[in-house]
Amino acid sequence: EVQLQESGGGLVLPGGSLRLSCAASGFTFSSYAVSWVRQAPGRGLEWVSTIGGSDGSTYYADSVKGRFTISRDNSKNTLYLQMSSLRAEDTATYYCAKRRIPGGSAFDCWGQGTLVTVSS
Amino acid sequence: DIQMTQSPSSLSASVGDRVTITCRASQDISNYLAWYQQKPGKVPNLLIYGASTLQSGVPSRFSGSGSGTDFTLTISSLQPEDVATYYCQKYNSAPLTFGGGTKVEIK
Numbered sequence: 146e147v148q149l150q151e152s153g154g155g156l157v158l159p160g161g162s163l164r165l166s167c168a169a170s171g172f173t174f175s176s177y178a179v180s181w182v183r184q185a186p187g188r189g190l191e192w193v194s195t196i197g198g199s200d201g202s203t204y205y206a207d208s209v210k211g212r213f214t215i216s217r218d219n220s221k222n223t224l225y226l227q228m229s230s231l232r233a234e235d236t237a238t239y240y241c242a243k244r245r246i247p248g249g250s251a252f253d254c255w256g257q258g259t260l261v262t263v264s265s
Numbered sequence: 266d267i268q269m270t271q272s273p274s275s276l277s278a279s280v281g282d283r284v285t286i287t288c289r290a291s292q293d294i295s296n297y298l299a300w301y302q303q304k305p306g307k308v309p310n311l312l313i314y315g316a317s318t319l320q321s322g323v324p325s326r327f328s329g330s331g332s333g334t335d336f337t338l339t340i341s342s343l344q345p346e347d348v349a350t351y352y353c354q355k356y357n358s359a360p361l362t363f364g365g366g367t368k369v370e371i372k
Binding site: 195245250252 | 266299301303308309310311314315320350352354356359360361362363364365366
């Protein structure tokens with residue numbers, strides 16, 4: 146069974162940093178692009194970042210570019226999101242999601258999400 | 266960047282009604298369009314990819330159509346368990362933008 150499990154969320158001060166993790170199982174993690182998607186309380190879905198499977202290429206939303214860094218450790222089947230210079234508007238539930246096929250496509254599996262709250 | 270615009274933002278319909286949600290891309294995205302359902306308090310769930318291909322396990326009352334810039338999600342006979350917010354998403358290239366969502370309620 147394909148599973149994704151996020152961790153690392155919590156309360157952080159504005160300007161602070163946090164690292165999220167997403168543990169993957171049930172599929173060949175290294176072959177698939179994986180992404181972070183967030184959802185602010187009561188709001189819609191916002192794509193945050195994607196990292197490629199085979200080439201490790203990275204992509205970011207303009208709203209997080211220069212502040213967030215996506216990475217992966219294929220030996221540990223784990224995806225990361227290093228977040229810095231956090232702002233109140235980064236408050237959201239952060240989901241990791243897997244693309245349906247190695248080459249791309251839609252997100253066919255999502256984790257349960259981890260809540261990040263940026264507040265003083 | 267390509268913008269994704271959904272309409273309506275919310276709707277209320279009776280059980281058994283045919284429901285249609287539209288999604289418009291600001292540029293041609295061919296058929297690189299997905300639809301997701303998010304029930305209250307739950308994780309998003311993939312319904313349709315490739316604009317019209319039903320994901321395994323999704324009820325056949327859901328269907329998708331369109332290509333280029335204009336897309337439609339149809340629920341042929343609305344059921345109580347379909348109460349949810351529905352999102353479209355382009356996935357041909359980054360940014361993988363979502364539409365703003367359509368909240369579907371039962372009248």
